[in-house]
């Protein structure tokens with residue numbers, strides 16, 4: 091079925107960091123991302139103080155990983171503005187890359203080598219199991235098993251996933 095595509099108003103290139111700002115202290119998914127962001131910032135700087143701060147970030151990351159039950163390594167390649175509304179069971183390989191302003195729901199798996207563009211929404215339980223590319227503004231349906239590239243603006247659903255819309 092081919093559907094009309096609405097013009098997205100969330101950027102696929104400019105991270106909206108407000109999406110990651112803590113709403114309160116007990117905000118596990120944003121705390122998890124905060125520990126990853128801080129670790130990567132200090133890792134880029136180097137030096138003794140940065141090394142100490144990185145160790146604190148590693149402890150924070152371990153704590154929030156246990157709380158969220160997510161497996162998102164501290165060296166993951168995550169674009170800014172990532173939303174993990176329900177982070178439970180999210181697994182992302184460190185050699186996958188995620189563009190800015192994506193939304194990843196619970197129980198999503200992303201394997202090594204996957205390239206996800208900007209403003210991609212990935213529904214609950216979706217699995218991206220091959221080294222595919224997901225274009226900007228694409229949507230992946232709940233429980234989809236993605237084995238092929240998904241063009242920009244397209245929606246992929248089902249097992250194996252099929253494209254139902256694209257620009």
Ligand SMILES: CC(C)(COP(=O)(O)OP(=O)(O)OC[C@H]1O[C@@H](n2cnc3c(N)ncnc32)[C@H](O)[C@@H]1OP(=O)(O)O)[C@@H](O)C(=O)NCCC(=O)NCCS
Pocket residue numbers: 091176195212213214215229230231232233234245246247248254
């Ligand atoms: C994929 C998705 C974004 C499509 O939304 P949409 O553009 O509004 O599409 P529609 O609901 O009109 O569905 C279009 C077609 O795809 C099918 N479809 C939609 N979602 C599907 C899914 N996850 N798996 C299989 N088929 C799906 C519909 O049955 C419909 O098929 P038809 O045209 O033969 O009747 C949405 O259905 C989805 O899965 N979102 C994820 C939401 C989620 O994970 N929520 C958890 C909140 S905690």
